[in-house]
Amino acid sequence: MTEFLQHLVNGVSVGTIYALIALGYTMVYGVLKLINFAHGDVYMVGAFSGFYISHALGVEKEPTLAKALAVFVGSMMICGVLVFLMERFAYRPLRHRARLTALITAIGVSLFLEYFMQLSGWFGPASAPFPPGPTPRFFPQPMSFETPDLPLGELSIQKVDVISFLVAVGFMLALQWVVYRTRFGTSMRAVSFDSQVAGLMGINVNRIISGTFIIGGVLAAVAAILVASSRPSINPLMGLMPGIKAFVAAVFGGIGNVPGAMVGGLVLGLAEEYVAGYLLSSYRDGIAFALLIVVLLVKPAGLFGTFRPEKV
Amino acid sequence: MRFSRAVAVATLAFAVAACTEEKKEAPKPAAAAAPAPAPAPDKIIIGHVGSMTGEQATFGVSTDNAIKLAIAEQNKKGGIKGKQIELKTLDDQGKPEEAAVAATRLITQDKITLLLGEVASSRSLAMAPIADANKVPMISPTSTNPRVTKDGANTRPFVFRVCFIDPFQGTVMAKFATEKKIKNVAILKDVGNDYSVGLADFFQKKFVELGGKIVAEQSYKDGDQDFKAQLTAIKGKKPDAIYVPGYYGAVALIGRQAKELGLKVPLMGGDGWDSAKLFEVAKGALDGSYFSNHYTDEDPSPVVQEFIAKYKAAYGSVPDALAVLGYDAANVAFDAMSRAKDLSGPEIAAALAATKDFKAVSGVINIDADHNAVKSAVVLGIEKNKAKYAATVNP
Structure with missing residues (x-):
C-alpha cells in the first residue's frame, strides 16, 4: 500500500510539471494552430535563467525566501521576454505562409536555443559563464528542502513536492481565471475561434498572440524552477524529453483545450510512474505513448478536445 | 514560389556537392590500403573523437586535455621519428552515429595516422569497424565493453584499448x-x-x-x-x-x-x-x-603524482580517470609508433599489439591477445562527498 501511495505521490509530482509545460503548447496551438516545438527549450532557458539569478544573488551561500521569489519572478520575466522575441521575429513574419513553414521554423528555433546554450562561455565567472556550455550544471537550491518528519511511516513526501504541487495548481487556477473571466481571456478565445473576424471586431490580434506566447513562456519557467529545485542537474538539452512528453500530454487532453492539458499531464505522469513501478521500467515511455495512440483511436480529438467550439 | 525555388536550388547544390565529394573520395580507400610511408612529409596527424559536448561532456574534455598534454610533451622531446605530432579533435556530442561520422571524416579527409577514442563503449563500437576497414589503428582510452575490440569471435586487428574490460x-x-x-x-x-x-x-x-x-x-x-x-x-x-x-x-x-x-x-x-x-x-x-x-589520485607512486601536478598546472584541476587514461592512450600510441618500422597502419598495429610492460600512469600496461590492457582496478568509497580509496582488486 505504501508503495502504491508513493508511486501516486511521485506520479503527481511529475505530472504537474508535464501539465505546466503542456499548457504552453496547448494555448499557442489554440490561437495560432502552431505547434511551438521550441517550447521545451524555453523550459530549459527558464532553468538556466534561475541558475544565473541564483548565482548573482548568492543563493547557494544563504538561501532565503526573498531570494527564492526573486529567482522565480526573474526567470519568469526572462522567459516571457524570450518567447515574446521568438514570436515577434521568428513566427510573426511567417504567420500567413503555409503552416508547415512555421512548424519548421519552430524546430529551427529549438535547435538554435539548444546549440547556442552549448557554446562555451564568452563572459561571466567560471562557476556561471554565459553561455553555459554543454556540461550539466548544478542548480543552487533556492530553499532548504530537508524532508520534514511527517507521520507517514515509510511514505516519503518531499517539502519541495508539496510546494511544487501547490504552486502549479495555483498557476493553473490563475490561468483558468484569466482565460474565462478577463477581457484578455475573452479576446484570446475569440482569436482562437476565428482570428480574422476577431480582428474585424477591433481586437488587436498581434497583442493577443504575443500575450498568449508570454503566458506559455512564463508557465514553462515556473515548471523549470520547480523541477530544478528538486532535480538540480541542468543542461542545455534538458528540455528535449519533457518537451515531447508535454506535447503528448497536450494532444492527449485535446490540443487547444486548457483543462485538457492539465488532465493530460497528470494522466501521463501517473501512467509512466505505474508502468515503471509495477511493470517494466524499460517500457516506461513505450506504454505512455501506446496509451496516447489508444486514446486518439477512440477519441481522435483527445480526451477533452472538440473539433469546433471554443478552442483556447 | 520563391520558397520552392530556393529548395530546388539548395537540393541541386547539395547533390552536386555530394557527387564531387564521392568522386574525390573514391580512390582513397585504395590509397589508404597501400601503405604509404608518409602521408604528410613533416608531421604526424593524430585524430581524437570525443564527447566534447552533450550529457557526458566532462569525459571528452578531460580526455582531450590529457591527450594535448601528452602530445606537447612528446613534441618537446622531438616528436616521433623526427616528426612533430598534430592533434585533430572532432566532437561527437555523445552520439554513436556522430562518432562514426567523425571517425570516417578524420580517416578519409584528414588522413590521420592513428585514431584515439572514444571514451564510451557505445561510441567506440560505432567507430571500431571504420578503423578496421581503413586499416587505421584505433586506441580507446576507457571503453570497457568487451565487444569493442571484437568482431564476432575474432579480435579486430586495428582496435586496441588501454583499460580493463x-x-x-x-x-x-x-x-x-x-x-x-x-x-x-x-x-x-x-x-x-x-x-x-x-x-x-x-x-x-x-x-x-x-x-x-x-x-x-x-x-x-x-x-x-x-x-x-x-x-x-x-x-x-x-x-x-x-x-x-x-x-x-x-x-x-x-x-x-x-x-x-x-x-x-x-x-x-x-x-x-x-x-x-x-x-x-x-x-x-x-x-x-x-x-x-582505473586509478585514484591518492596513489603515492611518483608517476601518478607527477602527472597530477602537470595536469593541475595546465588545467587547474585534479585529473579524473578519463584524463589519466587519455594520457596513457596517447603515450602507448607514441611508444608503438617509435618502435614501428614505418608509420603505416599495419606496422603501428603490430607494434601496439607487442606492447609489453609499458609504465603508464594508470599502472603497467600489457596488451593481451584480445587487445585489452591487463591491469588492476581500484574501488573508491564516497565519504563526505569525496572519493576515498577503499581497495585494490587484481586481475
Missing part, C-alpha cells in the same frame, strides 16, 4: 560486495547504453555465482531526470545495495532521489561515475557508496 570490472564490484556481506542487490541500469547493460550483466553473473541474490532489475534511459518510479519499486524489494552502472549525470540524481525516498542503502557503480560533476550535483547524497575505477 567489463567482465573484470563487474567481477571487482561483485567480489567487493560479497566481502562487505551484501546479500541482496537491486540493479538499475541505462538500457540504451552498451556499457551499462554489459557491466550490469557481468556483475550479476559473478555476484550470483558468489552466492548473492538480485532482487530487482530496473532500467532508465539517457536523459531521464526522474528515477523515483524505479527507486520506489526497488525500495519495496528491500535490497542491501543498489548496483547503478551508469554515467555520472544520471547517477548523481539517482543518489539524491534515493535519499529523498528514504532508501538508506549504498549505491555501487563503475568507472562511469568518475567526474567532479558527480559530487557537485549529489551534494553528499552518495556518501557510503562505492564505485570501481
Whole structure:
C-alpha cells in the first residue's frame, strides 16, 4: 500500500510539471494552430535563467525566501521576454505562409536555443559563464528542502513536492481565471475561434498572440524552477524529453483545450510512474505513448478536445 | 514560389556537392590500403573523437586535455621519428552515429595516422569497424565493453584499448560486495547504453555465482531526470545495495532521489561515475557508496603524482580517470609508433599489439591477445562527498 501511495505521490509530482509545460503548447496551438516545438527549450532557458539569478544573488551561500521569489519572478520575466522575441521575429513574419513553414521554423528555433546554450562561455565567472556550455550544471537550491518528519511511516513526501504541487495548481487556477473571466481571456478565445473576424471586431490580434506566447513562456519557467529545485542537474538539452512528453500530454487532453492539458499531464505522469513501478521500467515511455495512440483511436480529438467550439 | 525555388536550388547544390565529394573520395580507400610511408612529409596527424559536448561532456574534455598534454610533451622531446605530432579533435556530442561520422571524416579527409577514442563503449563500437576497414589503428582510452575490440569471435586487428574490460570490472564490484556481506542487490541500469547493460550483466553473473541474490532489475534511459518510479519499486524489494552502472549525470540524481525516498542503502557503480560533476550535483547524497575505477589520485607512486601536478598546472584541476587514461592512450600510441618500422597502419598495429610492460600512469600496461590492457582496478568509497580509496582488486 505504501508503495502504491508513493508511486501516486511521485506520479503527481511529475505530472504537474508535464501539465505546466503542456499548457504552453496547448494555448499557442489554440490561437495560432502552431505547434511551438521550441517550447521545451524555453523550459530549459527558464532553468538556466534561475541558475544565473541564483548565482548573482548568492543563493547557494544563504538561501532565503526573498531570494527564492526573486529567482522565480526573474526567470519568469526572462522567459516571457524570450518567447515574446521568438514570436515577434521568428513566427510573426511567417504567420500567413503555409503552416508547415512555421512548424519548421519552430524546430529551427529549438535547435538554435539548444546549440547556442552549448557554446562555451564568452563572459561571466567560471562557476556561471554565459553561455553555459554543454556540461550539466548544478542548480543552487533556492530553499532548504530537508524532508520534514511527517507521520507517514515509510511514505516519503518531499517539502519541495508539496510546494511544487501547490504552486502549479495555483498557476493553473490563475490561468483558468484569466482565460474565462478577463477581457484578455475573452479576446484570446475569440482569436482562437476565428482570428480574422476577431480582428474585424477591433481586437488587436498581434497583442493577443504575443500575450498568449508570454503566458506559455512564463508557465514553462515556473515548471523549470520547480523541477530544478528538486532535480538540480541542468543542461542545455534538458528540455528535449519533457518537451515531447508535454506535447503528448497536450494532444492527449485535446490540443487547444486548457483543462485538457492539465488532465493530460497528470494522466501521463501517473501512467509512466505505474508502468515503471509495477511493470517494466524499460517500457516506461513505450506504454505512455501506446496509451496516447489508444486514446486518439477512440477519441481522435483527445480526451477533452472538440473539433469546433471554443478552442483556447 | 520563391520558397520552392530556393529548395530546388539548395537540393541541386547539395547533390552536386555530394557527387564531387564521392568522386574525390573514391580512390582513397585504395590509397589508404597501400601503405604509404608518409602521408604528410613533416608531421604526424593524430585524430581524437570525443564527447566534447552533450550529457557526458566532462569525459571528452578531460580526455582531450590529457591527450594535448601528452602530445606537447612528446613534441618537446622531438616528436616521433623526427616528426612533430598534430592533434585533430572532432566532437561527437555523445552520439554513436556522430562518432562514426567523425571517425570516417578524420580517416578519409584528414588522413590521420592513428585514431584515439572514444571514451564510451557505445561510441567506440560505432567507430571500431571504420578503423578496421581503413586499416587505421584505433586506441580507446576507457571503453570497457568487451565487444569493442571484437568482431564476432575474432579480435579486430586495428582496435586496441588501454583499460580493463567489463567482465573484470563487474567481477571487482561483485567480489567487493560479497566481502562487505551484501546479500541482496537491486540493479538499475541505462538500457540504451552498451556499457551499462554489459557491466550490469557481468556483475550479476559473478555476484550470483558468489552466492548473492538480485532482487530487482530496473532500467532508465539517457536523459531521464526522474528515477523515483524505479527507486520506489526497488525500495519495496528491500535490497542491501543498489548496483547503478551508469554515467555520472544520471547517477548523481539517482543518489539524491534515493535519499529523498528514504532508501538508506549504498549505491555501487563503475568507472562511469568518475567526474567532479558527480559530487557537485549529489551534494553528499552518495556518501557510503562505492564505485570501481582505473586509478585514484591518492596513489603515492611518483608517476601518478607527477602527472597530477602537470595536469593541475595546465588545467587547474585534479585529473579524473578519463584524463589519466587519455594520457596513457596517447603515450602507448607514441611508444608503438617509435618502435614501428614505418608509420603505416599495419606496422603501428603490430607494434601496439607487442606492447609489453609499458609504465603508464594508470599502472603497467600489457596488451593481451584480445587487445585489452591487463591491469588492476581500484574501488573508491564516497565519504563526505569525496572519493576515498577503499581497495585494490587484481586481475
